[in-house]
Amino acid sequence: MIRNYDKLIFELSKEGRQGYSLPKNEFKEQYCPCTLPANLKRTDAPLLPQVTEFDVVRHYTNLSNKNFGVDTGFYPLGSCTMKYNPRINEEICALPAFTSLHPETPVQASQGALEVYYNLAASLAEISGLSAFTLNPYAGAHGELTGLMIMRSYHAQRGDLKRTKVIVPDSAHGTNPASAAVCGLQIVEVKSTANGTVDVEDLKPLLDDTVAGIMMTNPNTLGIFETEIPEIARLVHEAGGLLYYDGANLNAVLGKCRPGDMGFDIMHINLHKTFSTPHGGGGPGDGPVGVRTGLEHLLPNPQVKKDDAGRFFIDSDEQSAGYVSNFLGNFGVLMRAYTYILTLGRENVKMVGPLAVLNANYVKESLKNEYLLPIEGVCKHEFVFDGLVDKSTGVTTLDIAKRLLDYGYHAPTIYFPLLFHQSIMIEPTETESKETLDEFIAVMKTVAREAIENPDVVKNAPYSTPVRRLDETTAARSPKTTYKQLVAE
Amino acid sequence: MKYFPHTTEDIEQMLAVAGLKSLDDLFAEIPQQLLFNKEFALPEAMSEAEIRRFFDELGSRNCRLVCFAGAGVEDHYSPSVINAIIQRGEFLTAYTPYQPEISQGTLQYIFEYQSMITELTGMDVTNASMYDGTTATAEAMMMTIAAAKKRNKVLVSATINPKVKRVVETYAKYQGVIVETVPEKDGVTDLATLEAMLAGDDVAGVILAQPNFYGIIEDYTGVADICHAKKALMVMNANPSSLAVLKTPAEWGADIACGDAQSLGIPMNYGGSYVGYLATTNALVRKLPGRIVGATTDVDGKRAFVLTLQAREQHIRREKANSNICSNQSLMALYVTIYLSLMGHKGLKEVNAASYGGAHYLAERLVATGKCTLAFDKPFMNEFAVKTTVPAKDIQEALLAAGILGGVRIADDMLLICVTEQRTKAEIDKLVEVVNNI
Secondary structure, rough: OOOOOOHHHHOOOOOOOOOOOOOOOOOOOOOHHHHHHHHHHHHOOOOOOOOOHHHHHHHHHHHOOOEEOOOOOOOOOOOOOOOOOHHHHHHHOOOOOHHOOOOOHHHHHHHHHHHHHHHHHHHHHHOOOOOOOEEEOOOHHHHHHHHHHHHHHHHHHOOOOOEEEEEEEEEOOHHHHHHHHOOOOEEEEEOOOOOOOEEEEHHHHOOOEEEEEEEEEHHHHHOOOOOOOHHHHHHHHOOOOOOOOOEOOHHHHHHOOOHHHHHHHEEEOOHHHHHHHHOOOOOOOOOOOOEOOOOHHHHEEEEEEEOOOOOOEEOOOOOOOOOOOOOOOHHHHHHHHHHHHHHHHHHHHHHHHHHHHHHHHHHHHHHHHEEEOOOOOOOOOOEEOOOEEEOOOOOHHHHHHHHHHHHOOOOEEOOOOOOOOEEEEEOOOOOOOOHHHHHHHHHHHHHHHHHEEEEEEHOOOOOOOOOOOOOOHHHHHOOOOHHHHHOOO | OOOOOOHHHHHHHHHHHOOOOHHHHOOOOOHHHHHHHOOOOOOOOOOHHHHHHHHHHHHHHHHHOEEOOOOOOOOOOHHHHHHHHOOHHHOOOOOOOOOOOHHHHHHHHHHHHHHHHHHHHOOOOEEEEEHOOOOOHHHHHHHHHHHOOOOEEEEEEEOOOHHHHHHHHHHHHHHHOOOEEEEEEEEOOOHHHHHHHHHOOOOOEEEEEEOOOEEEEOOOOOHHHHHOOOOOEEEEEEOOOHOOOEEOOOHHHOOEEEEOOOOOOOHHHOOOOOOEEEEEEEHHHHOOOOOEEEEEEEEEOEEEEEEHHHHHOOOHHHHHHOOOOOOOOHHHHHHHHHHHHHHHHHHHHHHHHHHHEEEHHHHHHHHOOOOOEEEEOOOOOEEEEEEEOHHHHHHHHHHHHHOOEEEEEEEEEEEEEEEEOOOHHHHHHHHHHHHOOO
């Protein structure tokens, strides 16, 4: 039994302890920063812990025991594609021949690293049916912003300066409108039909010469494939706009169909979703952005290119949308994603989408008597329930999520998409076995039964977690965000 | 395929539950012309042994160089404990801590990270992390515009790292924000001109660097007053490692501190993953982008941590959010937290002392070769610019041939050289010898 651990690292600190060993300072006698002018130096020492190395190892190991990851158990967090994160990826990205490279290393001394970048970009272009990719953006939302910068640059370079609006479906991820706003665009929302797809009739009147483009994800956030996408692409292009593909849901169609073939001009991919790089408790991810033929020059700088002799070099294009990162993105994440693609190979990449979709449909069909399925039919990699079928006991989606924690599962995404009041968004991913899904299905049914037979049990869950439901109101009303504020109480 | 658990029998049974006959039926609604029926132009699957060989071979085409380059990325020591902890699956394979009851590990280390960053910068509050130092500075720019409301101009000192400046300029361009450059004089921000540029009462923020791009520790005495008198916010992009010794952004009077925390134990990794930090005053906390973790209690009164002030964020506010940031660099914040736990303020001071010592020793020795002079007569920490009497390119190439990454060329006759505690006297002497022999 692991004992309950609730210390902060600061609470282990004791004057005189140390957790580091540094090389001998060979210049100590001659040079000291203590000789810097007094007005350039700080007056007090920062309050940092003084602990031993062992203290640090034990502290963070104990903290990790209070955390739940994909390695711990089933993590059906919709839209986040919490698939298995292979360990070989971790080994490869930690190779010293790559980790010790300074970004200012001349290209003749970093050919191996540049080749990883170049080949990964080419692989993503092949998989998505587009012409070229940048791997510089650091995350999905950063990719969206980069893609929208490309969209604006495209119109601006054609002298088409009126296009300041971007169309976003009402079911879109929150980052879509937020990215558009950061890019200086106005958001126009397009409605969904009763079956959850973009309402083409609602879209048509929105398409005028002030529209820069549309942002879509396909399948959408309900896990439904937008079958009218060829018509939507035709309409948007006819109106002079571009189509942006939010790659958050790419796992659904990986190997089955390609955004480029659907008519999209620009897209991002979340390497931490579709390409198995670990989510790291909230990042780092990476958000490569791809473009169709004719838009390559707009990709952000710096760009990695190959000359006729097969040598890689770093270039910048004056017409580029600009610079969005320090250098070439989260390089370690790129190493992991490339490893994953090589491990799968062309024969297995094709199976990712079908198996992910199979898992989602299996769970959906197995639970639709207990949970309200607002939209019938075959889903793609994920689907959404609108809470329980029987809502008479007042058990909410939040209660269900919390009860799942007691049974050893991470909760699905809840209260998103916003189309339903009690959304429960489930994405099982292709790396989960039938046995895992069967156990999850059984637990979901148990929770549904508890909600009827003993609703208070569900409403007060969880019970077995390291902490129970939190007082979030007080946390926001008088925020304490540092140790100093906490002890000042 | 080792990542797919499905047996043929599983697939049949699962399809039956879904009322389907084949995997293709799962995609039946997709218009035929959209289906991809070809082979991908990708290599065949590789075994783990082949993967290792493949990347070892690629790695052999990178050169292991003794690093004297900086310019925002420094070759500091990264303790072995960090990687051991980072690799724990409970941290590595979790996502954003939306379910705090089973995410106290992530939430608590972010709280510790926030505590440490505010200690180093002297600021009141920081967020859970930004992508890197360049985007953190761009977000700081956006904060100044949001706080000022009716102003859309920011000033950026010419002495800031140009890689930071160009990202700020890119973000600004699309938001219709005007970026003007405050000129430099003798390697530091021209403060008289800065004051004149503020006279129009139209500037939202002023972005400065410490130490600046040339490694110089600038004297910003009185600058906060100049900015605040004109209702402009002062933003300081500071190297957090140096803040164990140097006056903090808060002490200089900055409203926002930002930068890259790569110097706090993160390997150079060919440019990423790093972590940007962004810290500010209590007055501006509601303008801060990204995740913030706060302390609270659970229903049993136990201390616990939770994402807080979420009404600033994209998943709640959509287009009205402070920023579009969602995924950040949480795991890299854990790097920094473990690093600072191990080092404490004394270790970090020793890092600074050794780096300072090596840099000043090297600077003197280089000047003695007659091939270089110090570009500026100003105080510096561990990085400095030299003017070269021979083309800087020649020096770099000679050093490269000797296995040394000899700084960053910032002009045809100027090199920016950085020394960390990892550089030995022997390595420094070798560099000097190569330069001497040119």
